Amino acid sequence: MKDYLRVCGKTAIITGSAQGIGRGMAIELATYGIKIAVLDIDDKLGTEVRDIIRKAGGTAEYIHCDIFSVEDIKKAVKKTAEAFGGIDILVNNVGGGEPSCGFETITDERWDKYIRFNLYGAFYMTREVFPYMKARKKGKIVNISSGYAIGGGDFCAHYATAKAGLIGFTTSVAKEAAPYNINVNVIPVPTTDTPAMRLTDTPEMIEAEIRDTPLGRIAVPEDIANTVLFLVSEAADYVTGQIVAPNGGKRMLV
Numbered sequence: 001m002k003d004y005l006r007v008c009g010k011t012a013i014i015t016g017s018a019q020g021i022g023r024g025m026a027i028e029l030a031t032y033g034i035k036i037a038v039l040d041i042d043d044k045l046g047t048e049v050r051d052i053i054r055k056a057g058g059t060a061e062y063i064h065c066d067i068f069s070v071e072d073i074k075k076a077v078k079k080t081a082e083a084f085g086g087i088d089i090l091v092n093n094v095g096g097g098e099p100s101c102g103f104e105t106i107t108d109e110r111w112d113k114y115i116r117f118n119l120y121g122a123f124y125m126t127r128e129v130f131p132y133m134k135a136r137k138k139g140k141i142v143n144i145s146s147g148y149a150i151g152g153g154d155f156c157a158h159y160a161t162a163k164a165g166l167i168g169f170t171t172s173v174a175k176e177a178a179p180y181n182i183n184v185n186v187i188p189v190p191t192t193d194t195p196a197m198r199l200t201d202t203p204e205m206i207e208a209e210i211r212d213t214p215l216g217r218i219a220v221p222e223d224i225a226n227t228v229l230f231l232v233s234e235a236a237d238y239v240t241g242q243i244v245a246p247n248g249g250k251r252m253l254v
């Protein structure tokens with residue numbers, strides 16, 4: 001029998017996987033036999049995800065890791081490699097925005113905060129994981145961006161700017177990584193039902209999103225997890241430097 005994905009036994013780091021989309025990815029990918037390092041700052045929810053995976057027969061570790069801290073990142077990557085014997089997959093998922101604000105009202109501090117929150121952690125994390133993948137001449141990296149990076153943010157220019165930066169980071173690293181057989185892709189995530197989305201999007205915004213989406217609903221974390229699963233699998237060995245958009249048809253041809 002053929003195995004389309006060939007992911008069983010691989011090792012993945014997923015940042016921000018205690019809650020929301022990251023949590024959905026961690027639980028979903030683990031069901032395919034991927035060993036998951038759940039990295040987050042929410043120790044209670046992070047250990048809960050680890051325990052859910054273990055109870056279902058999967059393999060997982062929870063590691064406290066603040067993506068603002070290079071020190072935390074170095075420790076977490078080393079710990080994952082020691083626990084699982086290597087790192088095959090990295091998903092840079094941590095990020096987020098804030099309730100709508102016109103760009104003229106964004107203070108220097110908030111601009112800096114959201115650029116850092118959505119961009120710096122992915123850089124720090126990728127830089128740290130890269131040597132492990134290079135040594136094996138194999139690896140998959142997926143960056144979690146936003147549809148706002150392409151279509152323009154609805155009053156959140158700092159967030160949209162950082163997420164667009166993540167696309168440039170993806171394509172640049174994809175070129176440098178290709179000689180080592182490492183694939184790097186980016187997902188411009190659409191409105192997805194998570195605790196963070198319920199804080200930033202009003203019911204009116206969600207209704208408008210559903211109206212504008214041909215498939216007639218907003219995404220759920222599993223929709224994003226399924227796209228990640230493809231991109232980290234051997235089925236995607238010839239896919240790199242791409243924007244892959246599971247968006248219900250809201251924006252066609254990306």
Ligand SMILES: NC(=O)c1ccc[n+]([C@@H]2O[C@H](COP(=O)([O-])OP(=O)(O)OC[C@H]3O[C@@H](n4cnc5c(N)ncnc54)[C@H](O)[C@@H]3O)[C@@H](O)[C@H]2O)c1
Nearest residue numbers: 016019020021066067094095096146189191192194196197
């Ligand atoms: N939900 C959406 O509608 C939507 C839309 C577009 C893009 N995205 C992107 O998807 C990603 C996940 O979004 P979500 O809605 O699941 O968010 P969420 O807030 O529900 O979950 C984010 C997770 O990151 C963790 N986290 C926060 N700060 C951290 C830090 N400094 N270090 C480590 N972990 C930290 C949180 O504890 C939480 O577990 C983000 O990058 C977001 O920008 C989401």
